[in-house]
Amino acid sequence: MRLEIGNFYVKDIVFGAKTEFKDGLLTINKEEALGVVFEDEHITEADLHIVKPGDMVRLVPVKEAIEARCRVGGGPVFPGVTGELMQAGDGKIHALKDSSILVVGRHWGGFQDGLIDMGGEGAKYTYFSQLKNLVLVADTDEDFEKREQQKKNHALRWAGMRLAEYVGKCVENLEPEETEVYELEPVTKRSAEVNALPSVVLVLQPQSQMEELGYNDLAYGWDCNRMLPTFMHPNEVLDGAMISGSFMPCSSKWSTYDFQNFPMIKRLYQEHGKTINFLGVIMSNLNVALEQKQRAALFVAQMAKSLGADSAIVAEEGYGNPDADFIACIVALEDAGVKTIGLTNECTGRDGASQPLVALDEKANAIVSCGNVSELIELPPMETVIGELESLARDGLSGGWSNDAILGPSVREDGSIIMENNAMFCGDMVVGWSTKTMKEF
Amino acid sequence: MKKAILYINQFFGQIGGEEMADHAPEIREGLVGPAMELQKQLGDEYQVTHTIICGDNFMGSRQEEAIKTILGFLEGKEFDIFFAGPAFRAGRYGSACGNICKAVKEKFNVPVITSMNEENPGVEMFKKDMYIFKGGASAASMRKDVAAMAKFAIKLMNGEELLSAEEEGYFGRGIRKQVYLNPPVNAADRVINMLLKKIRGEKFQSELPIPPSDLVPIAPAISPDELSKIKVAMVTSGGIVPVGNPDRIQSASATKWGKYDISELDDLVEGEYMTIHAGFDPAAANADPDVIVPLDALRAYEKEGKIGGVYKYFYATVGTGTTQAEAARMGREIAAELVADGVKAVILTST
Numbered sequence: 001m002r003l004e005i006g007n008f009y010v011k012d013i014v015f016g017a018k019t020e021f022k023d024g025l026l027t028i029n030k031e032e033a034l035g036v037v038f039e040d041e042h043i044t045e046a047d048l049h050i051v052k053p054g055d056m057v058r059l060v061p062v063k064e065a066i067e068a069r070c071r072v073g074g075g076p077v078f079p080g081v082t083g084e085l086m087q088a089g090d091g092k093i094h095a096l097k098d099s100s101i102l103v104v105g106r107h108w109g110g111f112q113d114g115l116i117d118m119g120g121e122g123a124k125y126t127y128f129s130q131l132k133n134l135v136l137v138a139d140t141d142e143d144f145e146k147r148e149q150q151k152k153n154h155a156l157r158w159a160g161m162r163l164a165e166y167v168g169k170c171v172e173n174l175e176p177e178e179t180e181v182y183e184l185e186p187v188t189k190r191s192a193e194v195n196a197l198p199s200v201v202l203v204l205q206p207q208s209q210m211e212e213l214g215y216n217d218l219a220y221g222w223d224c225n226r227m228l229p230t231f232m233h234p235n236e237v238l239d240g241a242m243i244s245g246s247f248m249p250c251s252s253k254w255s256t257y258d259f260q261n262f263p264m265i266k267r268l269y270q271e272h273g274k275t276i277n278f279l280g281v282i283m284s285n286l287n288v289a290l291e292q293k294q295r296a297a298l299f300v301a302q303m304a305k306s307l308g309a310d311s312a313i314v315a316e317e318g319y320g321n322p323d324a325d326f327i328a329c330i331v332a333l334e335d336a337g338v339k340t341i342g343l344t345n346e347c348t349g350r351d352g353a354s355q356p357l358v359a360l361d362e363k364a365n366a367i368v369s370c371g372n373v374s375e376l377i378e379l380p381p382m383e384t385v386i387g388e389l390e391s392l393a394r395d396g397l398s399g400g401w402s403n404d405a406i407l408g409p410s411v412r413e414d415g416s417i418i419m420e421n422n423a424m425f426c427g428d429m430v431v432g433w434s435t436k437t438m439k440e441f
Numbered sequence: 442m443k444k445a446i447l448y449i450n451q452f453f454g455q456i457g458g459e460e461m462a463d464h465a466p467e468i469r470e471g472l473v474g475p476a477m478e479l480q481k482q483l484g485d486e487y488q489v490t491h492t493i494i495c496g497d498n499f500m501g502s503r504q505e506e507a508i509k510t511i512l513g514f515l516e517g518k519e520f521d522i523f524f525a526g527p528a529f530r531a532g533r534y535g536s537a538c539g540n541i542c543k544a545v546k547e548k549f550n551v552p553v554i555t556s557m558n559e560e561n562p563g564v565e566m567f568k569k570d571m572y573i574f575k576g577g578a579s580a581a582s583m584r585k586d587v588a589a590m591a592k593f594a595i596k597l598m599n600g601e602e603l604l605s606a607e608e609e610g611y612f613g614r615g616i617r618k619q620v621y622l623n624p625p626v627n628a629a630d631r632v633i634n635m636l637l638k639k640i641r642g643e644k645f646q647s648e649l650p651i652p653p654s655d656l657v658p659i660a661p662a663i664s665p666d667e668l669s670k671i672k673v674a675m676v677t678s679g680g681i682v683p684v685g686n687p688d689r690i691q692s693a694s695a696t697k698w699g700k701y702d703i704s705e706l707d708d709l710v711e712g713e714y715m716t717i718h719a720g721f722d723p724a725a726a727n728a729d730p731d732v733i734v735p736l737d738a739l740r741a742y743e744k745e746g747k748i749g750g751v752y753k754y755f756y757a758t759v760g761t762g763t764t765q766a767e768a769a770r771m772g773r774e775i776a777a778e779l780v781a782d783g784v785k786a787v788i789l790t791s792t
Contacts, residue, residue: 111693111719124621149692149719198640211722249693249762267629275637288721311640313632320720320761339639341632346649347762352616354765360651366639367649368631371619374694374762396692396719398762420694421619422762432629437648439605439620440613 002183003235004092006072006176010099013050013132021171026096028134028167036166037136042155045106046138049386053130055118058382059102061109061391062116062425063153064160064244065128065257068096068167077165078240078256080221082158088220089182089235094171099132100257101167103153103160106139109391110151111398112215114250114425115417122379125424127433128257136163137386149396152214153246161243161256182235182269187279187307199277201309202234202268203300203333205316205325207248208285217245217254217317219283229284229299231307234265237281248318249398251373251427252345263432264315264343279307284329286322293325301332315343315430319373323358334363342367345428346438350374350420356438370434373399373422376407381415392417399423443598445483446491446515447476448525448541450534453580454494462533464496466507468514475587479524482591490520493541500537508544520551522594527556527576527586528563535563542571552597556586559612568612575610655765663786665747674752674784676775678760678768679726679733679792680718681709690759692719698758698771700778703751708737720761721792733790752784760791 011024019029030048037046051057069077072092076083105113116126123129140155185194206217208224217224219232220241232241242259265281272278282303284296304312312333316326326344333340342364346356352372377399392400393410399422400410410419421427428434451457451464453474472480473492480489493511500507523545525538535557542553556576557563564573572593576586589610596603605620606613631648638645663671682690688699703709709730716726716733731737734755742748756775760768779787 150722200636209721212724263627263629264632267633271633275633276640311636313636339636341636341639342649343628343632344649346617348617349765349767352618354767355655356617356649362651364649364651365647366635366645367647368628368635369648370628372617375619398693398719401691422694429628432627432632434628435622435625436619437622437631438617439607441603441606441616441618 001090001233001235002181003089003239005180005182005238006092006094007097007178007180008094008171008174008176009097010132013099013134015050019167019170021096021174026099033163033166036162037138037159039162040155040159042140042142043159044139044141046136046159049135049137050133051118051135051386052132053118053123056120056383057118057386058115058384058389059104059118059135059386060115060389061105061113061387061395061397062102063105063113063246064103064157065255065426066101066160066164067257067260068099068101068164069240069260070094070165070168070172072172077168078161078243081218081243082161082165085220088239088241089233093239094168094174094176096168096171099134100128101160101164102128102133102135103156104135104137104387105156105391106137107388107391108146108151109395109397111149111396112151112246112248112250112253113391113397114253114423114427115392115419116425117379117382120380120382122377125377125421125427127429128425134163134167135386136160150215151246154214157246182238184233184272184278184280190277194273194277197273197275197277198310199279199308200268200311200313201279201282201304201307202264203282203284203312203314203329204237205284205286205314205322205329206242206254207245207317209288209318209321210247215245215247218243224285225287227285229282229296229303231303232281232283234269234278234281237262237265249373249422251371251399251421251424252318252430253426254317254431255426258426258431264313267432279309286316286318286325288321293328296325297328297332300329301336301338304333304338305336309338311339313341313343317430319345319347320358327357327359327361327364330364331361340366343430345370345373345430347373348438350376352441369438370430371421371428371436372438373420373428375421376418377421377424378418379416389415392419392423397423443487443521444519445479445487445489445522445524446493446518446520447479447489448493448495448523448538449473449475450537451494451496454492456494462496462498464494465499466493466495466510466514468493475527475583478584478587479591482588483594491518495537497533497537500540501533504540508541511541512544512548515545515549522598523551523553524590524594525553525555527583527590528561529576529580529582530558530561530578532562535561536566539563539567539571543567546571552594554590554594556590564612569615572611575612668748668786669746670749671785672750672752673739673748673786673788674779675734675736675739675755675788675790677734677755677757677790678763679757679790680716680759681714681726681730681734681757682717684713684715686717690717690757692717692759694762695759696767698756698775700754700756702753703736703755704753706736707740709734718759718761718792733792
C-alpha cells in the first residue's frame with residue numbers, strides 16, 4: 001500500500017467571498033460553510049470562528065478536532081462514515097497542515113469534552129493551541145442527551161467531518177507544497193536487509209468501553225466495541241479509517257485529527273528499514289468485560305507471534321478500566337516472547353500518591369508515560385470564551401466540578417478556572433506528541 | 442533570618458558511644474557536632490538555634506516518652522525548618538530520625554529533612570513521610586550529606602522550583618507528578634529509544650517503574666452453617682444511590698460515600714434508586730439497580746435461610762477516576778462502621 005499525503009501549509013485563515021487556498025492563506029466563505037453544517041436538520045444553531053496560536057481565547061466544551069482533507073480523485077475522507085466504504089491508505093490525499101477544524105458545543109458539554117486555551121499559560125496543555133483553527137460552535141436538538149453526562153455528540157461530530165471535507169475540497173486541484181509518502185511492502189515480500197532488522201508491531205487500543213452504539217471509536221464506520229483485534233495497515237489509520245469516539249475523560253482521548261496524524265506511526269515509518277522492520281498495526285480495543293479483555297489480549301499476542309514480531313508497542317486510549325486491557329496485552333505479548341513497550345498516561349491523583357495504573361504487572365517493565373490525568377491546573381480568566389465556560393463546572397466534564405468543599409467550583413465568577421488535567425482536550429497526547437512525562441517526588 | 446533546629450544522637454552529640462545510648466533527650470542552645478557543619482552550609486541567612494540530642498536506645502525503647510519530651514522542648518520555639526541526622530547506615534539512628542521528623546512535621550507543620558544510607562532500614566519505614574536524602578555509609582561522608590540537606594532546604598525555603606527526587610537526591614516519596622521535559626523530547630521518540638535498547642538488550646529506564654503490588658488477601662470462606670446465622674452487608678463502588686443523590690457523591694473521582702437504609706425494602710426499584718457513576722453505560726443499572734446492589738437476591742437467600750439476614754444499610758461510592766488513596770480511606774471508614782456494628786460478611790460489588 002502506498003499513501004501520498006500532499007501537504008498545504010496554512011499560514012493564516014480569514015473569512016471571505018470564496019473558500020479557497022492561496023499562498024498559505026485559507027479563505028472561508030462562512031455562509032457556504034455553515035450551509036454544509038446545516039445539512040443535518042438536527043443542527044439548530046451554528047457559527048464559525050477563527051482562532052490562532054497566542055489568541056487569548058478559551059474554547060469549551062470542545063468535542064472533536066479534525067484535519068481538513070480531500071481524497072484526490074474522489075471518495076470520502078472517512079470511508080464508511082462520511083461516504084461509501086472504500087479502501088483507505090492507498091492513493092493520494094491532500095491535507096491542510098498546521099490547522100484543524102475544532103467542534104465546540106454552544107452550550108452543553110459532557111464527560112468526554114474538553115478545554116483548549118489558545119494563549120497564555122494554559123496553551124501548553126493541548127496540542128491544538130499550536131494550530132490555526134476553524135472553530136465550529138453549534139447546538140443541536142438532540143434533547144435526549146442534553147443533560148446527560150455522556151453524550152454521543154453525533155450531529156456535532158458529523159458536522160465537523162462534513163466541514164473538514166468541505167474545506168479540504170478547496171485544495172483538490174492544487175499542487176501540494178510537499179508530499180509525504182507512506183509505503184510498506186507486504187509483510188512476506190520484504191527485502192533480506194529489512195527482514196534482518198528487528199520486527200515491530202504497533203498495537204493500538206482505541207476507546208470502545210460503551211456497550212451502546214454511538215459513543216465509541218469507529219473503524220471504517222464499525223463500532224470498535226463490536227470487533228476483535230484485527231491487523232491493519234498503518235496507512236489506513238493515517239487516512240481516515242479511524243474516527244474518534246465520544247467517551248473517555250478528555251485528556252486521554254485521541255481525536256480524529258490525532259488518528260489522521262498519528263505521530264507514533266510516522267515515527268515508526270522513519271525507523272523502518274533503518275533500525276527496525278515495521279510490520280503494521282494490530283487494532284485492538286478496550287471493552288469492559290473481563291472475558292472480552294482476555295480474548296482481545298489472546299488475539300493480539302497470537303497475531304504478533306504469527307507475524308513474527310520481535311517487539312511491540314502498546315498504546316491505550318484511556319485510563320482506569322482500560323489499564324486492565326493495557327497491562328493484560330503487554331503481559332500476553334511478553335509471555336509470547338515479544339519485547340514490549342507500553343505507551344500511556346497515569347492517574348496518580350491530585351496529590352500524586354495513588355497507584356498509577358489500575359492494573360500493574362512487573363512484566364510491563366518498559367513504559368513511556370505521558371502525564372497525570374488528575375493533576376490540578378489553575379488558569380486565569382480569558383478575554384474571550386467560545387462555547388460556554390460554565391459547562392466545565394456544570395455538565396460533568398471529567399476534569400470539572402460544580403462544587404468542591406476546599407477548591408470551590410471549577411469556574412469562578414471572574415472567569416478563572418481550576419480543573420483537573422482530565423478535561424484538557426486530548427491533552428496527554430499518548431499518540432506520541434507528549435513532551436510530558438511522570439517523575440517521582 | 443530563618444531558624445532551624447537539628448536532632449542528633451548521643452554519639453554525634455558527643456555524649457558517648459553505645460554505653461551512653463540510653464541518654465535521655467536534651468536540648469541545647471546553639472551548635473553541637475554536625476550542627477556546626479549545617480550552620481556553615483546554610484549560610485548567613487539561617488540560624489541553627491538549637492541542637493537536640495537523644496540516645497538511640499532511649500528513642501528505640503521509650504519512643505513515646507522521647508517524642509513527647511522533644512515536642513515539649515520545641516513548644517513555643519520559633520523555627521522554620523527541622524533537620525535530623527545524617528544517620529548514614531546506623532539503623533536505630535535512622536529510625537530515630539524518621540520518628541522524630543514525622544512527629545515534628547505533624548505537630549508543627551514545618552518541612553523536615555533527614556539523610557540516610559540506602560541500606561538503612563529507616564529509609565523504607567519513612568521515605569513516604571519526608572525528604573530523606575541519599576547519604577553515605579559512614580560519618581566519612583558527613584560534610585557531603587549535610588551539604589545535600591542544606592542545599593535542598595534553601596531551595597525549599599526560597600520557594601524555588603523543586604526537581605524530581607532523583608534529580609534532587611532524596612528517596613522518592615511515592616508521589617508521581619507530571620513534568621514537561623526540558624529540553625522537550627516527545628513520547629514517540631522516547632518509545633523508539635526505549636524500544637531499541639530493549640531489543641538490543643541494553644539498559645533502559647521505564648518511565649513508570651512498577652511498584653510492588655498492594656493486594657489484600659482474600660478472606661477464608663464462611664461455612665454455610667455460620668452464614669445462615671449472620672447478616673450480610675453490601676458495599677458498592679458502582680454509584681447506586683437514592684434518586685436525587687442526597688449525599689451528593691461525585692460521579693467521577695469520588696471523595697464521598699453514602700449509606701442507605703434498606704431494612705424495609707426487598708428490592709431496589711427503578712425510579713427510586715439509580716447509578717450516578719459516570720464510567721459505564723448506566724442503562725441496565727438504572728432499569729434495575731439490583732444488578733449492582735443485589736438486594737432482591739439476598740432477600741431470597743434470607744427467606745431460604747442461606748444467610749441470617751441483610752444488614753440494614755448498603756454503602757455506596759463511585760469507583761471511576763477515584764484514586765487508590767481515596768478509595769482506601771473510604772474503605773477504611775466503611776469497614777470501621779461495619780466492624781463496630783458486628784458485621785462479619787460483606788459483598789463488595791464493583792462495575
